[in-house]
Amino acid sequence: MEKEIIEHGLNLNRRKFLAGLSIGVGSVALGSLLMPDLFGSSTEESGFVPGIPHFAPKAKRVIYLFQNGAPSQLESFDYKPNLVSMMGQDLPESVRMGQRLTGMTSLQKKFPLVGSYYKFNQHGQSGAWVSELFPYMSGIVDDICIVKSMHTEAINHDPALTFFQTGNQQGNRPSMGSWVSYGLGSENKNLPAFCVLLSRGKGNGQGVYSKLWSNGFLDSIHQGVQFSSGENPVLYLQDPDGMDRKARREMLDKLGELNEIDYKNFGDPEIATKIQQYETAFRMQTAVPEILDVSKESDDIVKLYGSECLVPGTYAANCLLARKLSENGVRFIQLYHQGWDQHGNLPNEMRGQAKDVDQASAALITDLKQRGLLDETLVIWGGEFGRTNYCQGKMTVDNYGRDHHPRCFSIWMAGGGIKPGMVYGETDEFGYNIVQNPVHVHDFQATILNQLGLDHERLTYRYQGRRFRLTDVEGKVVRDILS
Numbered sequence: 001m002e003k004e005i006i007e008h009g010l011n012l013n014r015r016k017f018l019a020g021l022s023i024g025v026g027s028v029a030l031g032s033l034l035m036p037d038l039f040g041s042s043t044e045e046s047g048f049v050p051g052i053p054h055f056a057p058k059a060k061r062v063i064y065l066f067q068n069g070a071p072s073q074l075e076s077f078d079y080k081p082n083l084v085s086m087m088g089q090d091l092p093e094s095v096r097m098g099q100r101l102t103g104m105t106s107l108q109k110k111f112p113l114v115g116s117y118y119k120f121n122q123h124g125q126s127g128a129w130v131s132e133l134f135p136y137m138s139g140i141v142d143d144i145c146i147v148k149s150m151h152t153e154a155i156n157h158d159p160a161l162t163f164f165q166t167g168n169q170q171g172n173r174p175s176m177g178s179w180v181s182y183g184l185g186s187e188n189k190n191l192p193a194f195c196v197l198l199s200r201g202k203g204n205g206q207g208v209y210s211k212l213w214s215n216g217f218l219d220s221i222h223q224g225v226q227f228s229s230g231e232n233p234v235l236y237l238q239d240p241d242g243m244d245r246k247a248r249r250e251m252l253d254k255l256g257e258l259n260e261i262d263y264k265n266f267g268d269p270e271i272a273t274k275i276q277q278y279e280t281a282f283r284m285q286t287a288v289p290e291i292l293d294v295s296k297e298s299d300d301i302v303k304l305y306g307s308e309c310l311v312p313g314t315y316a317a318n319c320l321l322a323r324k325l326s327e328n329g330v331r332f333i334q335l336y337h338q339g340w341d342q343h344g345n346l347p348n349e350m351r352g353q354a355k356d357v358d359q360a361s362a363a364l365i366t367d368l369k370q371r372g373l374l375d376e377t378l379v380i381w382g383g384e385f386g387r388t389n390y391c392q393g394k395m396t397v398d399n400y401g402r403d404h405h406p407r408c409f410s411i412w413m414a415g416g417g418i419k420p421g422m423v424y425g426e427t428d429e430f431g432y433n434i435v436q437n438p439v440h441v442h443d444f445q446a447t448i449l450n451q452l453g454l455d456h457e458r459l460t461y462r463y464q465g466r467r468f469r470l471t472d473v474e475g476k477v478v479r480d481i482l483s
Contacts, residue, residue, distance in 0.1 A: 051185040053453025058417025058482075059378040060187065062180065062448065063322045063333045065361055066380075068161065069206045069340030072387035072402055073410040073431070075116045075350055077146050079129035080431040083389055084115030087397070091390045095432050102155055104343065104392060105403045111390035113430070114400045117347040126421040133354040136362035137412075142421040143365050143374070144381075144414040145481050149425020149434045152385055152406045152441045157206045157341070160384035160406065163441055165212045165334075167470040174216035174461075176445060177332035179470045181222040182461070183454045187329030191291075192225040194332045195325055197318040201339030202352035208336045217463040219269060224334060227321070229313025291324050305363040316360035323367050326377055340383055343392050344401035365414050374415040378451050382411025389431045408434045411444075416451045419483045442475030450477045 074080060091111040120129045124141040154160035159169035166173040181193035196213045213224025263271040308316040315337050322333045337357060342349045361381055368374040386409025387402035408427045426436040446456040456475055460467040
């Protein structure tokens with residue numbers, strides 16, 4: 001008892017004093033946390049009001065099709081015919097310029113150039129070059145913007161992937177989806193603002209970890225909610241045996257009253273967040289099963305995405321689910337598709353990977369477009385870095401591998417105010433260095449936030465005495481690709 005009295009006394013701080021005032025400051029604070037758009041308190045220096053964009057947005061939501069493991073740009077969107085004619089020749093040192101290499105190729109004495117096994121053709125009115133591995137994406141080139149000049153500092157998978165998702169290579173920072181949730185809130189109170197979907201391809205996979213959709217130092221309500229392919233797509237969402245909806249509602253009401261008492265006593269904002277999470281989970285019990293039900297999708301939609309869209313956990317199924325989540329107001333839908341790490345046997349492995357994602361990725365763009373949703377939905381496709389123009393290890397014309405390459409790689413973006421039918425940036429004839437319009441990871445992140453109506457320099461959060469943001473202290477909006 002004495003210990004409890006001492007611990008209670010330690011909580012007699014400024015927050016405790018304010019929470020105990022007769023005018024009900026504690027209740028007001030609780031209300032502001034549960035309904036951030038009601039009171040709209042701004043952060044200290046930026047004047048940012050959570051839930052309200054800085055300016056009129058072009059996009060309302062994001063679907064990010066992350067190709068985990070880094071697909072080769074030289075077998076997808078960056079056509080380099082010279083590499084075929086230079087097959088086996090050593091990469092000139094004047095091109096490599098002493099670039100840092102991974103431990104997998106740093107001991108190689110030679111770096112033999114290797115051209116793509118696959119043919120490229122021009123498509124659409126834009127005349128974009130696309131590999132024969134992607135026949136469906138070839139059909140949507142006039143709806144997408146291919147960026148061939150992405151670059152990053154990270155050279156290994158985990159830091160590179162973490163950098164793309166959080167703006168920092170070391171983790172423990174809020175993910176991009178969490179920043180968007182914090183900045184804009186939810187469009188649908190029955191669903192989380194940030195959802196995560198995972199799939200696995202046929203190739204060599206790299207792991208993904210929950211830190212990639214972590215809320216970091218933001219309130220935990222902004223953490224990504226992972227959907228699984230199992231019987232219960234969202235863990236711990238179902239009521240236990242013997243409990244009906246009425247009993248659950250009564251239990252949550254009583255639990256909320258107890259948590260509110262704790263909040264008034266201790267002022268811990270995570271208590272209010274916990275209440276909000278319980279309420280969201282209760283509403284999700286009705287909303288999620290309805291969204292996951294694909295039985296009402298027409299035969300034309302199933303044909304568009306491919307028959308695998310009816311198999312939970314596949315990439316095609318996740319693309320279809322992403323469309324359903326987005327049209328129901330989820331702000332940020334993050335897909336991770338593993339299997340793109342082709343250090344060897346690239347021609348065979350990449351063929352399988354491309355087949356997994358090609359049709360469904362293109363179908364998502366077509367589906368959103370025909371529903372009138374593409375203009376307000378930003379769709380992104382790409383990995384964490386690119387692949388080298390030289391072979392890792394032994395090489396034959398039809399069997400080779402490529403190492404990690406952060407200096408240049410390709411992604412594509414569509415909808416949400418991005419110029420369609422555009423190819424942006426250029427690499428040298430070796431496909432090794434950028435020669436025109438470089439786009440850094442922080443530039444990419446700043447552009448995404450811009451399309452959502454958020455100024456990346458003003459979307460900040462004070463933590464441990466410092467103002468943090470997704471783009472750290474860098475980043476500029478790539479305005480050339482905006483419509």
